[in-house]
Amino acid sequence: MSNVLLITSSPRGADSLSTRFATEIAEGVKARLGATLTVRDLAADPAPHITAAYIQGRVTSPEARTPQQVEAVGNAQTLVDELQGADVIVLGSGMMNFGPSSQLKAWFDHVTWPGVTFSYGTGAPQGLLTGKKVYLVTAAGGVFSEGVYAPFDFQTNYLLHLLGFIGLTNVELVRIEGTVLGPDAVRAAITKAEATVQSLLTEAA
Numbered sequence: 001m002s003n004v005l006l007i008t009s010s011p012r013g014a015d016s017l018s019t020r021f022a023t024e025i026a027e028g029v030k031a032r033l034g035a036t037l038t039v040r041d042l043a044a045d046p047a048p049h050i051t052a053a054y055i056q057g058r059v060t061s062p063e064a065r066t067p068q069q070v071e072a073v074g075n076a077q078t079l080v081d082e083l084q085g086a087d088v089i090v091l092g093s094g095m096m097n098f099g100p101s102s103q104l105k106a107w108f109d110h111v112t113w114p115g116v117t118f119s120y121g122t123g124a125p126q127g128l129l130t131g132k133k134v135y136l137v138t139a140a141g142g143v144f145s146e147g148v149y150a151p152f153d154f155q156t157n158y159l160l161h162l163l164g165f166i167g168l169t170n171v172e173l174v175r176i177e178g179t180v181l182g183p184d185a186v187r188a189a190i191t192k193a194e195a196t197v198q199s200l201l202t203e204a205a
């Protein structure tokens with residue numbers, strides 16, 4: 001049986017469009033594949049900021065770790081286990097100050113783990129989470145896919161880079177843009193996202 005992992009990270013609660021459409025994709029893929037669904041809601045249950053206990057703990061053998069290191073590495077291991085166990089990953093992200101939310105950054109700081117999710121063993125960086133399908137849903141108040149703000153998209157470009165760095169290169173991107181540009185822009189963004197999601201779900205069948 002396939003496993004779908006839904007990760008949401010916008011702090012805007014029920015107003016979040018990235019959460020809404022990421023959830024729609026995850027539920028749709030689950031239904032079409034007859035898959036299980038695991039939900040990691042980083043707004044409701046944030047990963048802590050990484051600490052010295054985590055950074056030192058992950059290069060210390062398990063039997064030599066302090067209690068703080070055991071806990072910190074255990075937190076990261078739980079998040080990595082979810083990724084490793086997933087066949088399909090759906091990631092929702094809302095732009096906060098030109099980048100992803102700090103909740104999502106903290107999650108990446110845990111799962112970007114040398115020797116576990118990436119390696120420099122061959123000299124060049126190699127992502128270790130291979131063979132998985134990713135749906136990335138990004139929402140932003142402005143328009144960043146084109147135009148004068150395109151150079152300032154430190155959300156989508158950053159997320160695509162980090163996903164690829166840990167081996168997640170098979171990514172379908174859904175951009176929801178212009179969500180603070182007034183009701184007409186929001187309606188247009190939602191209509192476009194709905195059509196994109198339906199088309200992706202048809203392909204997933």
Ligand SMILES: Cc1cc2nc3c(=O)[nH]c(=O)nc-3n(C[C@H](O)[C@H](O)[C@H](O)COP(=O)(O)O)c2cc1C
Pocket residue numbers: 010011012015016017018019093094095096097098099139140141142143179180
């Ligand atoms: C604290 C905060 C910071 C934001 N920063 C930006 C920003 O830098 N650029 C932008 O275009 N929109 C910004 N926005 C608008 C959000 O990107 C927009 O509401 C988007 O829809 C959020 O994603 P969500 O709908 O998934 O919550 C910000 C919103 C909040 C609440």
